[in-house]
Amino acid sequence: MSVRNMTLIQAITEAMDEELQRDSRVFITGEDVGPRGGVFRATLGLHEKYGSDRIVDSPLAELSIVAIGIGAAVGGLRPICEIQFSDFIWPAFNQILSEAARMYYRSNGTWNVPMVIRAPYGGGVSGGLYHSQSVEAFFAHIPGLKIVIPSTPQDAKGLLKSAVRDPNPVMFFEPKKGYRAIKGDVPDEEYTVPIGPARIAREGSDLSIYCYGMMAHYCMIAAEKVAREDGIQAEVVDLRTLLPVDKAAILKSFKKTGKALIVYEDNLTMGYGSEVASILADEGFQYMDGPIKRLAAPDVPGVAFSHPLQEEYMLNPDKIAAAIRDLVKY
């Protein structure tokens, strides 16, 4: 199998390029997605290749980007809607919650909304309170949505292609700190990665680490570090899809290790990891060999701009390694 090494964002661009090529119903809209190629360059070159009919710069209004996408999907198209930063998605929240997620249910399965909402998320980029948020937990509470957060170029490409083909609204959150920092091999041939299953990113027997997105990348670094320095074998479960959640994979790993460290970049309280902890406590009680631990951001209203404050807020491989060492003591 021939592969190419590329960055996370290159994989995302390739996925969109291939889906635009494959299906003329696919179009992209969002702020600056046209000739500018997006502020992060996710749509780089696509306007040149597909033109302004299919790569459509939107007015600066996030609600409309999502709502127009919903209407276009109802009208038979396959929109990919880009929200420039997930921090700016809130004006569209009602459209996602009350409209996109409920259309299929409230029409008794007669109208559906096949659309993708892409949004870069996460901190550590000197973005302050409003260019750093992790927003997934708000959406993970909404039946009718699918939520995908990739951590590798291979998954990002395959999952985004699946998202475009999915007949439901899919939230596709991209770890922007990893856009260029995360590199990996991507198969040359056409492939997709199914939405739903988690991926065992690293096998181990001492504890299970549950994570996604940028934190999955950090957890892999931390796991290698504790293996090297302490001989600890951590199993890393990259959840990839948050909704619907892969309960079977979560429980299977827990059965093997009996210990769980759940790592997420969002605020601790009511974060996505709280749901993972709940699943483990509820359905994995008999495997439990230690406290179910969550490692997350402090409960302050946002990521501060000043560098040392940002570093205090953000998790990193060293903080994760320390949490691993604490947990395996049980």
Add this chain to the structure above:
Amino acid sequence: MTDSSVQERSSAQLTPETLVEMYRVMVLSRRLDERAWVLHRQGKIAFHISAIGHEACQVAAAFAIQRGVDFVYPYYRDLTLCLALGITPLHFMLSLFGKEGEISSNARQMPSHFSHRALNIVSGSSSVATQVPHAAGTAFAIQYRHKIGLTRPDDATQPRLALTCLGEGSTSQGEWHEGMNWAGVHKLPFICLVQNNRYAISVPYEQQSAMPNVADRAAGYGVKGIVVDGNDVLESYDALRLAAERAYSGEGATLIEAKTYRPVPHSSDDDDRSYRSREEVESWKKKDPILRYQNTLLARGLLTPEAIEDINQRAVTEVDEAHRTAENAPYPSIASLYGSVYAPLEDD
């Protein structure tokens, strides 16, 4: 700019049969609506929200477009519009009673949240104005399909415009603005029909907007704005037909404001005596759109007193039958609560 002088009288082209058919739908809507109020008073249904007073502009909207083909995003007051498009009295009665087989949602939604896939009536929520940018998005999809050659612009078997309706109160929402803005920027085949009944539940128009007319705001979006007497079927039809022709011929979006009145409370949960005088309500009842249209058709010799009685009697019979059938129908199965959360993956 407001353009209240519609030059082309396209209503002059309507056949006598169509003119009478429009009247029939209005009468059917009124009888059905009145029955719903009675059922609520009897404690047999939980909720009703009425189209009474709005029948003229709604029937005009339905007959001005390709019914059952063009996309329609209605709001909760669009009973007459939806009956004209093909929703049946039984569909409506099943929604009032929350019974199995209800067409819009299988009774998941409250009554009057109309949806019908085969008729291209798209499901809406109770959050007002959310449907406006959806309709603009669907109009965008129509235009897109023409541009890239998926559909021919002159193929009348395919949807060629998207129509949405809302009350004037809902035009205060940002969603209305964002939808109108897209419609203007892309010159979309889009019609927004604002049914201005002067009250957002209890708040009078003067406390909603400083503009004399909602349609004046069309200028702010670069679309055509038209004010019509929403209680006049033919005047409403002329404006809506003009808007449809503009959409079909690629001239862009139209905002129509139909001035009307709701002579009944906002819904079965409202008491309008707290915010307006009985004299005001009575004065508007004299301008009842069905009576006005009936007089027009009588004057033109298209209706007779006997025909009026016959149309009314048939409407009552239809409502009786739908009422009986719906009341005796079973509720949806308990298992149905859990169905259709996600659409199944398609074979690619």
